[in-house]
Amino acid sequence: MPATHLEQGVDAVSERTQNRAQKSERRLAAQLAAQKAAEAKRRRQAWAGGLAGVAVVAILVTVFVLVAPGDDDETEPAAGTPSAAASAPAGGGEGVELPEGADPALNTAPTVTAGEGELSELVVTPLIEGTGPKVESGQSIIANYVGVLYGDGEEFDSSWSRGQPATFPIGVGAVIPGWDQGLVGVTIGSRVQLDIPAELAYGTEPAGGRPAGPLRFVVDVLGVE
Known part of the structure; x- marks a missing residue:
């Protein structure tokens, strides 16, 4: 039986309603897809930013570790006393510039031998007498x-x-107490022998590569700063 005009109108309205519903659903789906894409992009950006921040922190930590001195370096003298605690001036060794009027023997390394007997106290023995001013506490020699x-x-x-x-x-x-006590008052241009008991050096037990027991140094005092 052919559809009436009323039925045809109802069918047309129904079709238009379905079309609008389908369009609304498609728009909603597109909006949801766009929101998901934007959220995914934000997560990727946040992740990338986090990685960049971690990389910067890692670089800063590496630089700090490479350039920052350790606590031990600030508080303890290393084996051999002076060299680890200070910088060295230009020149040195044989042919180093000597103080005015100094003995030319200071241009030649001394031969240092073992001591004899028990060493219970600091012994300072002048080997060459300098003619310059005396070293004062607090100066850099x-x-x-x-x-x-x-x-x-x-x-x-x-x-x-x-x-x-x-x-x-x-x-x-x-530096070790034997140096502090033995070199203050020595005149510039002098060569002195320091016989240092263990308690004024690094102690009786080896640690950290430092020598244990009594020590002997021969020191040439070339100047002060």
Whole structure:
């Protein structure tokens, strides 16, 4: 039976309603897809930013570790006393510029031998008398030195082997007590022998590569800063 005009009208309205509903659904789906895409983009950007921040922090930590001094470096003198605590001036070794009027023998490294007997106190022995002013506590001295074990004469440190003297503060606890006590008052241009008991050096037990027991140093005082 053919549809009436009314039925045809109802069908047309129904079709238009369905079309509008389908269009609304498609728009809603497109909006949801766009929102999801935007959210995914924001997550990717946040993740990338987080990675960049981590990378920057890692770089800063690496630089700090590479350039920052350790606590031990600030509080403890290293084996060989002066060289680890201070910078070295230009020149040094044989042919180093000597103080005015100094003995030319200071241009030649000394031969340092073992000590004899028990060492219970600091002994300072002048080997060459300098004519310059006396070293004062708190000054930084420029010195060449050789350090050996007092008992057998085995060398453990020498500025001569590095080819230049060392510069370091004296009398302020930057080096071992035997240096602080033995070099304050020494005249510039002097060569002195320091026989240092263990308690004024690094103690009786080896630690951190430092020599144990009594030590002997021969030190050339070349100047002060």
